[in-house]
Amino acid sequence: MLDFISQPWHWSVSGAMIAFVMFLLIYFGQRFGVSSSFRALCSIGGAGGVASYFNYDWKSHDWLLTFIIGAVIGGGLAIHFLGSPNPVQISEATVNDLAALGVSTPRTTSEGLGFIPHDLMNFENLASLKGIIIMVLGGFLIGFGTRWAGGCTSGHAITGLSNLQLPSLVAVIGFFIGGLLMTHLLLPIILNL
Amino acid sequence: MRLLKYLLTGILFGIVMTKSEAISWFRIQEMFRFQSFHMYGIIGVAVVAGVLMHLWIKRGGLKNSNGEAIQFADKPKTYMASLLGGTLFGLGWAMTGACPGPLYTLVGHGYWIILVVIASALFGTFVYGLLRSKLPH
Numbered sequence: 001m002l003d004f005i006s007q008p009w010h011w012s013v014s015g016a017m018i019a020f021v022m023f024l025l026i027y028f029g030q031r032f033g034v035s036s037s038f039r040a041l042c043s044i045g046g047a048g049g050v051a052s053y054f055n056y057d058w059k060s061h062d063w064l065l066t067f068i069i070g071a072v073i074g075g076g077l078a079i080h081f082l083g084s085p086n087p088v089q090i091s092e093a094t095v096n097d098l099a100a101l102g103v104s105t106p107r108t109t110s111e112g113l114g115f116i117p118h119d120l121m122n123f124e125n126l127a128s129l130k131g132i133i134i135m136v137l138g139g140f141l142i143g144f145g146t147r148w149a150g151g152c153t154s155g156h157a158i159t160g161l162s163n164l165q166l167p168s169l170v171a172v173i174g175f176f177i178g179g180l181l182m183t184h185l186l187l188p189i190i191l192n193l
Numbered sequence: 194m195r196l197l198k199y200l201l202t203g204i205l206f207g208i209v210m211t212k213s214e215a216i217s218w219f220r221i222q223e224m225f226r227f228q229s230f231h232m233y234g235i236i237g238v239a240v241v242a243g244v245l246m247h248l249w250i251k252r253g254g255l256k257n258s259n260g261e262a263i264q265f266a267d268k269p270k271t272y273m274a275s276l277l278g279g280t281l282f283g284l285g286w287a288m289t290g291a292c293p294g295p296l297y298t299l300v301g302h303g304y305w306i307i308l309v310v311i312a313s314a315l316f317g318t319f320v321y322g323l324l325r326s327k328l329p330h
Contacts (some may be wrong), residue, residue: 015238020239070203162243
């Protein structure tokens, strides 16, 4: 059984499990949307003193903050006890495209597990323009963009689309406009810096 | 105790994010390059199952764990915010290879560098809060 769930899961199993997580949160009287936690954390940090957006009862999100603590623990449990024997198996076409951009894809676990690109995301790279753009600007855009859009992948792409919300469809179209623009036009420039 | 169920649900979520490989920077690159069906399969199955679940709950009148009827709130019809904010998020998603849920999960893997991305995201949300009244929604 443990061997079975230690393999990478088929996409259909993964998709069904994500829907199950959404169901549990709905059943508990909440809604599945992770990026709201950024607002709550800013509010806890005292941002309500300078912007009214953060002046709300963050305790109404205590369940979400507990959920993300769980996500951290779950990630640790999964990687230590249910880890796959091989790195993430990426398609040959992507491996070649990334190699052309100077990013190597791990083929053995000694090279990495295939979760984060060690060539790009490491503490030394925080001293380079390229590293700052990818990690700091990239993070900034996630925080700014998800709150402006009113949701991220969980709140819009999964929850919103499931409930046939037109604003969520527009947001997901935005996610892809940004993602395609970055992947095909901007990333090659950034990685050459 | 009220919060324990959320901790357990979060742990399940972290495991699902890891085993689905949806938290992999490389999987996100594959998705935006249309070179694998993997991410489309995950999101597609989650959405189809989610649509059926919403229909089932609405028809069947399922009560939540507090015994109340489940109500679904509509997303605010702020289309400009959805499109423009969504596009900015998409730029960040393709750079860091992670959306908010995966960011937290990756910290659990022990990738401390991701804390820099999370801190930057919190700063991004803070700046959004400052500029909110000046942005189109």
